[in-house]
Amino acid sequence: MVIRVVVADDQAVVRTAFAGLLGTQPDIEVVGEAEDGAAAVRIAAEHRPDVALLDIRMPGLNGIEAAREIIAASGGATRALMLTTFGLDEYVYDALTAGASGFLLKDATFPELLHAVRVVADGRALLSPDITGRLIAEFTRQRVAAPPARSVEGLTTREVEVLVLIARGLSNGDIADRLTITAHTVKTHINRLFAKMELRDRAQAVILAYELGLVVAGSGAGGSGADGIRAAGPDAGR
Template sequence: MPVTVLLVDDEPLVRAGLRAVLEAQPDIEVVGEAADGAAVIPLVRQLRPDVVAMDVRMPLLDGIEATRAVLRTVPEPPKILVVTTFEDDEFVYEALRAGADGFLLKRARPAEIVHAVRLVAEGESLLFPASVRRLAARYGDGERTAQAALERARLTEREAEVLRLMARGLSNAEIAERLVVGTETVKTHVSGVLAKLGARDRTQAVIAAYESGFVEPG
């Protein structure tokens, strides 16, 4: 089954470009388009896409509120990939905190766009550690909350190690190789980290790690 994608962007040229790149792949299918976040919920319910590629800045309902609405109201919601012009945009950080699975720059190369869609569809986060560090330093206002959550979580030594590697942007397979364990073992540790932190996904766990100081820059 192909990965199905819904494109949400108020710029027709951006949607056309993304569609052309994605539909050139045999395992990806663009099932719909929208010009504003206000149209996302009915389209998600109708089309059931695996991934929503969502612009963050739109005239009626921005990508942050659209992300929150999808995650709040849609059972088994799709993965959400934020599409942005500037990686240091506060809107990007707020969308990630709201539950988006990662972000993609509009200037990304076609191969990077395809990789991003496949990655989030598989349940991995698409994070750029240096960018997330900068965003957390500039816009993060949840330091006390994040620190308290990590203290309450009482991660095991191995879970803490996995969280640090997640924060560096490593995939499950890369973490498994680094720790010399099986991928299923890593998935178990990741699930444990998310459950203990009360995080929806890897992205929110990583943001908490940076905001709390659990993961140091560098």
């Protein structure tokens, strides 16, 4: 299966470089390039890509708003992978709530770029410890002054435990070891949790856990990277 990708960045050098690198892979096809968010939305509507690689900050319609429109128009079929720099980290939370599935630094290596696109295209969340560990905790903590729109009512005690461990960066295998249950049972709990809370992926689960106050900054346990959040591994899907 060929992964269809749209690349959007207002910096022509960055855009062309990423598109060129992705185009060298037999399993990836760059179906369009865009210089801003509005163009990205138009191109995505025309080509229906699997992944939209979007710079967070672009003139006019920014990458976050573009991601929101692209995801909504595709019914979630197109996944958004955000390009960011350490200087723009304050946008991470907004991008996640807009539906972004992951983040990639603009100075990422070629293998990191390919891995990110393939992970997101596969329906998994890419939560890089270099970006999201500290930031999701910090910016979500700032947002929870208002009462959360959802609660854990309706979740079993075990499902709440699994949600907390997801937010702390544990893979399915790690969760199974921590709770002394099988990996299959973990996956069952995750599927039920996602269905009850209407979560699309682990990125949304992380946001929910912080919004509900189930995990706070500095409480990571067992994960790598700041605050225990780490990239989703091969077994990290639902």
